[in-house]
Amino acid sequence: MHGIVYDATHDEVVVPVALADAVLVFRGAADGAEAPLRVIQGPRTNMIRPHTVAVDEQNNEIIVGDSGGRSIVVFDRNANGDVPPKRMIQGSRTGLLFVVGVAVDPVHNRIVVASSARVPGMKTGLFIFGRTDSGDVAPRAVIAGAKTGLFLPWQLASDPARGQIFVAAINNDSRPPYAMEKPRANLPHDVQLPSPWNSGTQGFIGAWEVLDDGDVPPRAVIRGDNTFLVHPAGVAINPKAGEVFATDSVRNGLFTFLAPSLFPQRPQTTR
Amino acid sequence: MAAAPAGDMCAWWGDSPPEVQAAAQIDSGANAAEMLPPLRYVMDPYPTFNGIVLDPRGNRVFLSDENRKSVLSYELSAGGNSPDATPPLWQIIGPQTEVGFIAGVEVDPERREIYAVNNDIEDRVAVFDYDAHGDLKPKRHLYVPHQAWGLSLNASRGEMVVSVQQLGALAIYRRDANGMDAPVRIIKGPHTNLADPHGVRWDAAHHEIAVASHGNSAVIPPYTDYDAPTPTASAEAVGGKFLPPSLDLFDDSATGDATPVRTIQGPDTRLNWPMGIDIDAEHDEIAVANNGDNSILVFRRTAQGNVAPVRVIRGAKTGISSPMGVAIDSQHNELWVANYGDHTALVFAREASGDAAPKRIIRNAPAGTPTGGFGNPYAIAYDSKRDQLLVPN
Numbered sequence: 093m094h095g096i097v098y099d100a101t102h103d104e105v106v107v108p109v110a111l112a113d114a115v116l117v118f119r120g121a122a123d124g125a126e127a128p129l130r131v132i133q134g135p136r137t138n139m140i141r142p143h144t145v146a147v148d149e150q151n152n153e154i155i156v157g158d159s160g161g162r163s164i165v166v167f168d169r170n171a172n173g174d175v176p177p178k179r180m181i182q183g184s185r186t187g188l189l190f191v192v193g194v195a196v197d198p199v200h201n202r203i204v205v206a207s208s209a210r211v212p213g214m215k216t217g218l219f220i221f222g223r224t225d226s227g228d229v230a231p232r233a234v235i236a237g238a239k240t241g242l243f244l245p246w247q248l249a250s251d252p253a254r255g256q257i258f259v260a261a262i263n264n265d266s267r268p269p270y271a272m273e274k275p276r277a278n279l280p281h282d283v284q285l286p287s288p289w290n291s292g293t294q295g296f297i298g299a300w301e302v303l304d305d306g307d308v309p310p311r312a313v314i315r316g317d318n319t320f321l322v323h324p325a326g327v328a329i330n331p332k333a334g335e336v337f338a339t340d341s342v343r344n345g346l347f348t349f350l351a352p353s354l355f356p357q358r359p360q361t362t363r
Numbered sequence: 364m365a366a367a368p369a370g371d372m373c374a375w376w377g378d379s380p381p382e383v384q385a386a387a388q389i390d391s392g393a394n395a396a397e398m399l400p401p402l403r404y405v406m407d408p409y410p411t412f413n414g415i416v417l418d419p420r421g422n423r424v425f426l427s428d429e430n431r432k433s434v435l436s437y438e439l440s441a442g443g444n445s446p447d448a449t450p451p452l453w454q455i456i457g458p459q460t461e462v463g464f465i466a467g468v469e470v471d472p473e474r475r476e477i478y479a480v481n482n483d484i485e486d487r488v489a490v491f492d493y494d495a496h497g498d499l500k501p502k503r504h505l506y507v508p509h510q511a512w513g514l515s516l517n518a519s520r521g522e523m524v525v526s527v528q529q530l531g532a533l534a535i536y537r538r539d540a541n542g543m544d545a546p547v548r549i550i551k552g553p554h555t556n557l558a559d560p561h562g563v564r565w566d567a568a569h570h571e572i573a574v575a576s577h578g579n580s581a582v583i584p585p586y587t588d589y590d591a592p593t594p595t596a597s598a599e600a601v602g603g604k605f606l607p608p609s610l611d612l613f614d615d616s617a618t619g620d621a622t623p624v625r626t627i628q629g630p631d632t633r634l635n636w637p638m639g640i641d642i643d644a645e646h647d648e649i650a651v652a653n654n655g656d657n658s659i660l661v662f663r664r665t666a667q668g669n670v671a672p673v674r675v676i677r678g679a680k681t682g683i684s685s686p687m688g689v690a691i692d693s694q695h696n697e698l699w700v701a702n703y704g705d706h707t708a709l710v711f712a713r714e715a716s717g718d719a720a721p722k723r724i725i726r727n728a729p730a731g732t733p734t735g736g737f738g739n740p741y742a743i744a745y746d747s748k749r750d751q752l753l754v755p756n
Contacts, residue, residue: 093755098744105744107755111529111559111579113603120748125635125655135602141583144742160586161600174602190588208588216588244588247742266484269506271585273530273549281542285506288484289432289463316398320406326743328752335402337752339740344430345406346735346743346754349399 094192095144095157095247102169104129106154108142115142115156115167132167134174139165143192144206144247148223150198153178157194157205162186164194164205164221181205181221183228189214195248195257196223197302202232204257204302206245217242218259218300235300237307243293246325253331254355255302256311260327260338263295264288288323289342295323297338299354312354314338320347331355407735409448409728410435412701412708414468414480414513414639415688419695421472421493423452426688426701426708427465427479428727429738431456434468434479434491435727439695442710442723446730455479457498461489464739466687467513467563467639469523471538480507480514480525483739488514488525490541503541508534513563513639515572517615522547524572526560529583533563533574533613550613552620556628558606562640562652562688565615569664571624572613573649575637578606608634610649610662627662629669634660639688639701643713648673650698652686659689659700659711676700678718682709685736697722706732 095108103120114133118126132139132154141160148155152169163182167175181188181203193206201223208216217236221229236242242261249258266288269276279285298310314321314336326339326346334352339345410428417424422439433456442449455462455477466482475493486509489501510528517523521538532551536544550572551557559579565572581603584593609628613621628634635655642649647664651672658677662670676683676698684704691698696713700721706728709721728734737756744753 094741096742096744096753096755098746098753100747103748105746105753109579109603110583111581111603112605113581113600114605120746131605133603133605135600137602138600139603140600141581141586160583162586162592184592189592190586210588211591264484268484268509268587268589269486269543270508271587271590272583273508273527273532273534273546273551275506275543275545276589279543281544283506283543285487287458287461287463289458313397314399318398318400320401320404325739325741326754328743328745330745330747332747335745337743337745339737339743339754341739341741343404343406344735344737344739345404346737346740346752347401347406348403350402351399 097145097147099147099149101149106145106147108145108156110141110143113137113139113142115139115145115154130170130172132171132173132175136174136176137165138177138180144194146194146196146250148196148198155194155196155203157191159191162188162191164191164203179224179226181225181227181229185228185230187215187219187231187234192246193248193259195250197250197252197255198223199252200255200302202302204248204250206248206259208244216244218245218257220302233305235304235306235308239307239309241296241298241310247327249327249329251329251331251355257300257302258327258329258336259298259300260324261295261298262323262325262341263293264323264341265293295321297321297324297327297336314349314351319349405735409706409732411703411706411734412727413687413703414466415690415699415701415708416468416470417690417692417699418470418472419692423470424690424699425468425470425477427468429464429466432462432465434462434465434477437725439692442708442725444723447726448728449725453494453496455491455495455497455499459498459500461485461487461501461504469514469516471516471518473518478514478516478523480511482510482512484509486511505536505540506543512561515563515565517565517567519567524563524565526563526574528559528561531555531557531560531580533557533560533572548618550617550619550621554620554622556609556611556623556626561638564640564642566642566644568644570615572615572617573640573642574611575640575651576609576611577636578608580604580606608637610634610637610640610651625665625667627666627668627670631669631671632660633658633672633675638686641689641691643691643693645693650689650691652689652700654685654687654703657683657685657704659683659686659698674714674716676711676715676717676719680718680720682707682721682724704736705734
């Protein structure tokens with residue numbers, strides 16, 4: 093499973109199951125072989141490969157980043173069974189392709205999506221939509237470009253109180269030799285694909301403001317040999333304690349950083 | 364950071380402890396936290412066993428290690444009752460090896476080759492010589508579809524079968540396939556009953572391929588960042604399913620949307636996240652590493668339908684903990700188990716049943732060493748109520 097989110101308001105854990113096109117909701121204290129409280133699954137859900145999730149605790153919604161549908165699929169938080177979504181963001185205007193991270197900011201009314209593309213004409217970066225955007229809509233902003241340092245963003249974490257978005261920039265170079273069961277015809281027989289764990293592009297944890305746009309560097313970054321991070325894929329935060337958590341695929345471990353300066357007191361602004 | 368763990372013959376490039384500098388001065392400017400050392404970390408410096416394969420004639424057992432990304436080899440008689448780590452004969456480990464989040468492992472005793480299947484994003488099978496050791500390039504590699512898990516050879520046919528989770532498929536290749544060689548055939552489709560297949564074993568004696576499926580079923584179109592968007596993506600949503608786990612046996616010449624010749628499936632089977640499997644052709648049995656309830660299930664090879672296993676090894680004395688691999692040595696009448704939940708491989712009497720203690724234990728860490736249990740952690744969540752971290756595998 094490549095996604096998980098904790099809903100503190102309702103004490104629930106939400107996980108996507110890509111191999112079964114499902115989203116499971118467990119109670120927060122679930123343990124062992126305990127059945128989920130709710131299962132969102134079925135053709136009416138329009139999910140194709142749910143990869144990542146976020147929960148809008150304020151507006152009672154589950155937001156699903158779907159890599160197969162190249163979409164954002166939004167359900168009522170209490171959705172159960174084969175139910176249609178409330179909204180979907182999908183289509184050529186969205187700019188979305190490999191959707192691997194999603195976060196919601198109910199204070200600034202934004203949904204932020206980490207999407208990657210190696211297809212000509214498409215971008216890799218953070219795509220920021222209005223929280224209630226629907227259909228084939230263009231993002232309100234796109235954080236992408238050389239200054240961002242984003243080669244491959246992955247999980248996102250939202251800090252609505254400060255209008256921040258934390259990004260696990262895994263930044264590894266994963267080049268799939270197959271398109272599902274078909275070997276890619278454009279690859280020569282003796283191609284030497286790089287190891288995705290030795291790609292030479294170090295990953296990092298970065299923080300942007302949710303209202304940022306364009307080719308802007310992160311406002312803060314955790315990066316470098318001292319951090320033990322090589323290709324971090326997961327990020328979560330505990331603003332009260334000033335903690336940033338990261339999982340790293342190369343290290344196969346999880347790391348806690350104490351960085352209270354990343355969570356300053358500041359007045360909330362909305363646009 | 365721990366020093367090089369017992370059994371590691373070669374320091375991996377990601378292992379060098381960083382030079383810890385003085386704590387960075389944190390201010391409110393940009394990049395304030397750069398180079399910040401972690402306050403805490405959870406990281407296991409020891410191997411974690413996954414796949415297992417035996418070569419009884421060669422007196423060898425080979426185990427894949429997903430945590431440190433390696434392949435280890437021991438003598439079949441290795442291990443015992445010592446609390447110390449068991450030194451391996453050798454270990455293939457390092458960035459040149461192309462061994463990553465490795466799952467299945469197979470051996471060809473005649474050609475003296477080892478096959479290692481990478482399960483997560485490396486998308487390749489790496490082949491080594493029998494006594495390969497250290498950080499070396501594979502003698503050849505074969506690119507395979509994403510989420511390949513198990514591999515099994517049929518030497519007489521000169522072929523190998525690879526299970527592929529997200530495709531719900533078995534891909535059959537020439538044994539010596541390399542590079543971008545395509546499969547010679549694929550078993551895939553709604554009639555196959557394949558749903559998130561894992562362990563696979565080619566039973567050459569009976570001309571069958573056995574495979575264990577977890578039951579996760581979905582139809583997934585190309586979705587990566589290298590695949591252009593399709594205009595009708597929403598029309599492709601057919602919905603996924605959670606099917607009961609199963610063991611399916613196919614005629615080994617099957618291709619396409621083939622129906623299995625037999626299926627073992629249903630609540631009486633006790634199948635629960637079945638991982639690696641092995642076939643004992645001499646005694647006509649199939650063993651399953653039943654990860655979901657910490658057991659080994661043994662079925663009659665010809666069983667069909669909702670049938671109970673003929674033997675179950677399970678209980679506190681067994682030491683079975685999140686088993687990922689199982690292998691039967693009919694020559695020495697032993698059954699091996701590769702644990703993911705702790706740092707051990709266990710050896711039982713072949714016909715062990717119930718809460719039986721193992722005959723001996725191979726350890727890749729001192730007894731009692733905990734394991735983080737991670738298998739490429741791609742996400743994390745913070746539970747503020749319990750002050751806990753949640754990491755899905």
